[in-house]
Amino acid sequence: MDGDFVIGGVFTFHYNIYTVIYQYTTKPESLKCTGSLIIPQLHFSRTMIFALEEINNSTELLPGIKLGYHIYDSCASVPVAVHVAFQLSNGHDPLFYKDDNCSQSGVVTAVVGESGSTPSISISRIIGSFLIPQVSHSASCACLSDKKQFPTFFRTIPSDQFQADALAKLVKHFGWTWIGAVRSDSDYGNYGMASFLAAAQREGICVEYSESFYWTDPQSKIQRVADVIRRSTAKVVVAFMDTTEMRLLLEELAREPIPLRQWIGSEGWITDPELMDFAFCAGAIGVALEQFLIPGLTYFLLDLSPTEVAASSVLTEFWEDAFNCTLTKEAGSHKRLCNGTENMKMLKNSYTELTITNLVYKAVYAIAHAIHNAVCQKTNVTTQCDKHFRLESKQVLSELKKVNFSRNGYPVSFDVNGDPVAFYELVNWQKSESGDIEVVSVGYYDASLPKGQEFRINGGINWLEDDTHVPVSVCSKSCSPGTRKVLQKGKPICCYDCIPCPEGEISNTTDSPNCVQCPREFWPNVERDACFPKPVEFLSFDEVLSVILAALSVTGACLAIITGVIFFCHRTTPVVRANNSELSFLLLFSLTLCFLCSLTFIGAPSEWSCMLRHTAFGITFVLCISCVLGKTLVVLMAFKATLPGSNVMKWFGPPQQRMTVVFLTFIQVLICTVWLVLSPPFPVKNLTTYKEKIILECALGSAVGFWAVLGYIGLLAVFCFVLAVLARKLPDNFNEAKLITFSMLIFCAVWITFIPAYVSSPGKFTVAVEIFAILASSFGLILCVFAPKCFIIIFQPEKNSKRHLMNKN
Structure with missing residues (x-):
């Protein structure tokens, strides 16, 4: 959709690339995405369109200005993301202004997306050279906070650094010092797990193994990771993964009976409803992004007409898959022709289950406020906006750093690194009365609170097999008072033996690294956990x-x-x-x-x-x-x-x-x-x-x-x-x-x-x-x-x- 100012959008609608083997006799075609449509990503794109229509109909924000959009599919591929980045930078104006070095009239003013960290890095490196701001709703890699490398990158999702700290504090809170770790072999997984391991080390947590794989890896590698989890002694597994890798791992684990494991999940998969079919993951706990209801969004998502659907290739693909019919009769197709009686409100599938769409909603409004501050002047009576103003992306970038507003009661702002205030919900997978797994909020992590108060658990957590007792996952049991820890040679610091304190020494804390000498006139009790005054002996008359x-x-x-x-x-x-x-x-x-x-x-x-x-x-x-x-x-x-x-x-x-x-x-x-x-x-x-x-x-x-x-x-x-x-x-x-x-x-x-x-x-x-x-x-x-x-x-x-x-x- 065209407009006075155009905003770009990049989402991962598909996971596969249509590949063709060329014989170098014809010009290669552009890269195409293929595979099943990813419904949550469709939600993201539709939420972006809903927000833009809401803004275009607003009399307070950008009055008289129409915002347009160009939305692309990156299919989670770096080559495709690079291609999209160049299209966003080049613009679509056929005219060339000779008095300028380069035409900028059709260039997007800002970009919403991408969903993944790796494609976002590729896009940011390219459009950042042209000072085009990028606001991602889902790229959470801590590396993107580096303003030297990514000066134009912003996001409405917290950095994984905060998520890693929250996960480490979660593991420490329940006394788990011996854990396993698996991650996606991507920027999201690798950087996120690196931050988590550093935070875990500070908390005194040891990692028995750390494995990674990518969804394109051969099945043998995924099977090897699953075997490591089966053979491990750690009862807790921290998974810093995307939904795709997590699904592949759980499918592999489900092939054989496995010892029960307590799963700790990142926001990348912990709220995915499709993963809740794996019953052996009941009791999983993790951090999830905060959700809030966007008024009118549900009605907008369900209010689709065949005419509107036919105008969009993505919506056409969704419509035909959802109702098992075809809008255009093609030769060889076995699907019936859509007759117009299809009703979105009667549809029961993942499209009707809303995901974290509020982050896209915030990103669009942040860009709109930045444009508003650049092209609008507030008078005593009204606000005047100049839609003919030649807005450059660097002006939007400058204003985007200063935005600070609230929408539907939720604040939106960015710090010096382009990150929002980190807030996570702590969620738990619990079995309902019907036997299905549902996500229940059991606490929160708020990085804006004073140190030591960020983390809170309200209780009511269900663990493995609906047990109410916290699972135990330690390499060595805690050393009781009266003993000290002696590290086992060649093993992590969490693996140790408990040695009784030497004569005359005590330890009065659990897991004491050393014993302390009693004062000269004191002596330990039998348990060697306290010093008592030595008995005074002399030849008394009562002997x-x-x-x-x-x-x-x-x-x-x-x-x-x-x-x-x-x-x-x-x-x-x-x-x-x-x-x-x-x-x-x-x-x-x-x-x-x-x-x-x-x-x-x-x-x-x-x-x-x-x-x-x-x-x-x-x-x-x-x-x-x-x-x-x-x-x-x-x-x-x-x-x-x-x-x-x-x-x-x-x-x-x-x-x-x-x-x-x-x-x-x-x-x-x-x-x-x-x-x-x-x-x-x-x-x-x-x-x-x-x-x-x-x-x-x-x-x-x-x-x-x-x-x-x-x-x-x-x-x-x-x-x-x-x-x-x-x-x-x-x-x-x-x-x-x-x-x-x-x-x-x-x-x-x-x-x-x-x-x-x-x-x-x-x-x-x-x-x-x-x-x-x-x-x-x-x-x-x-x-x-x-x-x-x-x-x-x-x-x-x-x-x-x-x-x-x-x-x-």
Whole structure:
């Protein structure tokens, strides 16, 4: 149809090219399209015509201007698309203006189409050289957003970059990390899948396989792709394909029973009603383009008269196929002649099911608004348009970049890349009560919303075999808290093993890539998914071991007190008076302190208890050994004094004995004082002996001080032992040298074995060993020195006499 300004239209009415084998004897004919008519593409062309008639009848948009159109069939072929592009660029005006380099009077002002990305690329490269704008309704390849290569390209369909992001977020939302991918081997499929794979990688999704084919490929290649899908372990398949390739793939898969797969579809096929005959695809989910009702379009599509049909070769082909009749009787035709009774409103086929025609409708109106802004002037009263204005395509291109309007409540505008605002519906294939598959909207993806809010699912999704549970498609199951992921060698990052966290480390999230060390005073629980404070261990009073040691300590102290009471009651008897009774009472007092000082080692260490336990132990034991040493010296001196002319006892009487005990004890007090002043013991948390618990113990402060205290005790004990050995052959009834010898032997044995036991014992057992050594040596002293005397006093009083003691029976 001619007009004041002409708009071109390019659609894929057919998929095949009529090919002829030439012998190079005649001029080749123009390329022709053949095959079955594609009804959705017919919808597109009819919608373009409807929009143009609507605009021509409008009093607001381009008043007084008539828009014409030239619509071409590209049959999805690059050679044909190139031919169409040259026809659109050359124009149809037979006149040649000599004053110009090139005639532009009949050139289209803009082009609507093409449907596919690959033909659109070819057309844009040619007409773009002449600055002719192109507005596609269906070419979604992200590559067309490159304004350096395609400066005049616009579209009303969102770029596949947004679709790829939406599909990747959809897959991530349902936890699918192990998927298969198939695509059309075209610019739409290749660029779209490349964008999806990049987005999927950012989302942590792994692809088991990525296969492609084109509808013209041999059947063997399609069969190979189908076999890859059958053998795969991925339960989810993302198909970035056109309807034609998808139909061929599903037909091949339907030849043999296949494991159920969850299909994720691009807008290229997810809403195609012809594909919904494949029942094994029920539950498919994908992104679809937004639809809205165009008032009057349905009536226009169905309002076709035989006269109008006969004027168009495309409509004639559709009419004859739809009613199985022919408008012109041809020789050899078996179809009946159309008689005029055919009624479009009674027709039940795919023509009556509207597809995404609103995108063509938007494209036509966008071009019309651009022309309006270029040739019309708005006055105070009306809008005046100059239909004789010599409009150049570059002016339409400039105005097209700025269009911003709403039609039927839906906004239309383009960004700097010529793309619209991306909005997709999320749709799901669900079985109706009749058993047929229908497309149900379950959410949306709106790229204009803030990041993180673009994606929304309303729910109500049906999955494989009408299951309400989301299918699982992972290479490896999620690693629970307490474990970490270890990648399997030579496999994608989604394939991994779950390894328990090492000792002392935890992971508190699912699929943790590594474990973290607990703080020093914390330790993992059994599941190793949380850190808890380590239990603090010390020799407390509520432990069985502590109770036993405390009982022994109190028993020993009571035994020493009882012995003291017995000695005091019989203080005038020879057994008590022998060997200086004053030293005996002092020895019993020191033994009582030795037994009781072991109690300071039990309980939680504190700053004062740490200092007290070591110093009290050191001083009381020196006091004890000093008394034993004094008694030993008394025995030796007493026998030495019996020799004629000996005056020894005058130099070692009671005052000298007291001074000896005080002096020897004072040295230990001095050692302890220096130790406490310079580097005293202090409480410390031992975190090294056990990893899983804290040992609360007393640090020595100065190891030199500790071993000086022990060394001094040991030195006195050895000296006392030597003297006792020297006095062991003196008369038995008079002295206690043998008893002291045995007691010192036990004392030295205990403390010699104490040293390695103390160094090697862990934790609270170190304290227990020290208490045991104190009690053992104390019991050795009291039993060896005082038990025989108490036995004589209580059970053998006849021996407690001076006569018996002097052995003069």
